[in-house]
Amino acid sequence: MAQVKVIEQIDAVGLKELAQKAEKQPENYKLVSKATTVCKGGFLNYTYVRDLNPVVIDEPCHLFGSNSTPNxxxxxxxxxxxxxxxxxxxxxxxxxxxxxxxxxxxxxxxxxxxxxxxxxxxxxxxxxxxxxxxxxxxxxxxxxxxxxxxxxxxxxxxxxxxxxxxxxxxxxxxxxxx
Known part of the structure; x- marks a missing residue:
């Protein structure tokens, strides 16, 4: 019988601990998410989140973009x-x-x-x-x-x-x- 291939799982113990903490102190889990978007020209925009590489967003050619990324x-x-x-x-x-x-x-x-x-x-x-x-x-x-x-x-x-x-x-x- 062939072995079933599974997707890499997340940390079940950590997930349970996170859920328990959130149940006890839900006020600590109301966060503010932030992003900064900078137009690079035309409809090409870079959106910066935390210290990650930018999310690049553009429009397709028929909407006057360069079709370089999702809109x-x-x-x-x-x-x-x-x-x-x-x-x-x-x-x-x-x-x-x-x-x-x-x-x-x-x-x-x-x-x-x-x-x-x-x-x-x-x-x-x-x-x-x-x-x-x-x-x-x-x-x-x-x-x-x-x-x-x-x-x-x-x-x-x-x-x-x-x-x-x-x-x-x-x-x-x-x-x-x-």
Whole structure:
């Protein structure tokens, strides 16, 4: 019988300890995430997070970019996919089930007709995704009930899914350093 290949797991003990600490002191787990975006010319932008290499974002050629990297909306899909994948891995680890496959396919319907506020567009039109569809391929030695619980947890507790699903206060200011 062929041995089943599994995906590298995360630290189950560390995950359990983190969950216990968060349960006891949830106020210590409300963080501020920060990023700084710098335009390098045209629609090419570098976004810096912590001390990591920049996340490079551009637009495709038909939207006046150089098609060198994913655009901002595609990064939203990528962020959602990665966040959901983290949730699947965490839940599988918590259940003690090694994953054999974890792959998510995402697609979204998006309205870009307002052209970043440049086109004359009715005020009731909203730019952005109107629907995002996610197909998750998660394989491991799960029972039907375990898969159901995992799916519910992942969708309910994903920070990125909740950011997309819920209204979020967005406060934007225009500052001049000169």
């Amino acid at each position: 901002p909306s595609e990064h939203v899909l990528a962020s959602l996919g990665a966040c959901l994948a983290v949730g699947y891995m965490a839940n599988a680890t918590s259940m003690g089930i090694p994953l054999e496959e974890l792959r998510l396919e995402l697609e979204g319907d998006i309205d870009i007709s307002p052209v970043w506020g440049v086109a004359e567009t009715p005020d009731d039109r909203v730019a952005g995704f109107t629907e995002i569809r996610v197909k998750a391929f998660v394989e491991g030695n799960f029972t039907h009930e375990q898969k159901k619980v995992m799916q519910e947890n992942v969708i309910k507790w994903s920070p990125v899914a909740n950011t997309i699903r819920n209204n979020v206060n967005l406060i934007a200011t225009l500052n001049s350093e000169k």
